[in-house]
Amino acid sequence: MTPINAYAAQSATTPLTPFNFERRDVGANDVQIEILYCGVCHSDIHQVRNEWGGSIYPMVPGHEIVGRITKIGSDVKDFTIGELAGVGCFVDSCRECPSCLAHEEQYCDNGMVGTYNGRDKEGNPTYGGYSTQIVVDAKYTLHVADSLPIEGVAPLLCAGITTYSPLRHWNIGKGHKVAVVGLGGLGHMAVKFAAAFGADVTVLSTSKSKEQDALNLGAHHFAVTKDADTMKKLQGKFDFILSTISASHEYNDYLNLLTLNGTMVVVGVPPQPSVVGAFNLIGKRRSIAGSLIGGIKETQEMLDYCAEHNIVSDVEVIKVSSINEAYERMLKGDVHYRFVIDIASLK
Known part of the structure; x- marks a missing residue:
């Protein structure tokens, strides 16, 4: 297990504050990513404040994640240590239903596993990208080109x-x-x-x-x-x-x-x-x-298209300590056009 620094909501009515937890060890099919930037999505607010119901606390939000791979499992063939990688809105699915087999894992008949505010197959809560590191199955990890400013790439993983x-x-x-x-x-x-x-x-x-x-x-x-x-x-x-x-x-x-x-x-x-x-x-x-996000295959296609055509999100980079203020500004429409957390501010 690896100790992690993060920001979390402890309830639907309290601000996000510093939080420490542990990530699982890297398994044979996993990659470990040092998170560099994480976008702030409006759905983060909905889930932090339990506006959709069923929120799990403490909650570490964040599903627009870009970072650098620091460790890979023994069976991982498609990623290398030092490579930039991304994680979007989900980190697992059943892999067997018609939706998953059609590369539409976001519509998994048995429910995709959210990057945060979900539960993995062992029943443990998932914690997202307002944190220093994440461990993800390589099948649900995305390649990120090094030709674009990665702070602008992060929101591509959802928005x-x-x-x-x-x-x-x-x-x-x-x-x-x-x-x-x-x-x-x-x-x-x-x-x-x-x-x-x-x-x-x-x-x-x-x-x-x-x-x-x-x-x-x-x-x-x-x-x-x-x-x-x-x-x-x-x-x-x-x-x-x-x-x-x-x-x-x-x-x-x-x-x-x-x-x-x-x-x-x-x-x-x-x-x-x-x-x-x-x-x-x-x-x-x-x-x-x-329409709900996209599957892993299509998300990779989108990232590749953006790299080829020089498309990124317009962002305002913030420190993690500004997240509560950023939420209030988002609700007022005071952002052009996506907040992105510099995760170095967590360390």
């Missing part, structure tokens, strides 16, 4: 794959008119990918102040959703809408913006269910769907 996967699944590219709802951690990556794939991209936001940022990120158009006349003009204009916001909002307002056979995919998780009017779907044979 990146969460937006890359649906755009690829629905084959978005040249000739498609795409709207991205929201310009936060997820939204800014959706804009980068959709533009890189050749789509005509519009950002839909409640905040006029984000227009220049949207255009700088690669969007071709920007619309303020609070403007009723603008929303009316956009009805029936988009082939595909990616809804990235986690605040409560009216799905029906966006469904009406879809053209015939258009699809809106939800990747943000609002706190309350949204009522969807049947006529907003059947009138133009529209669809509403959801």
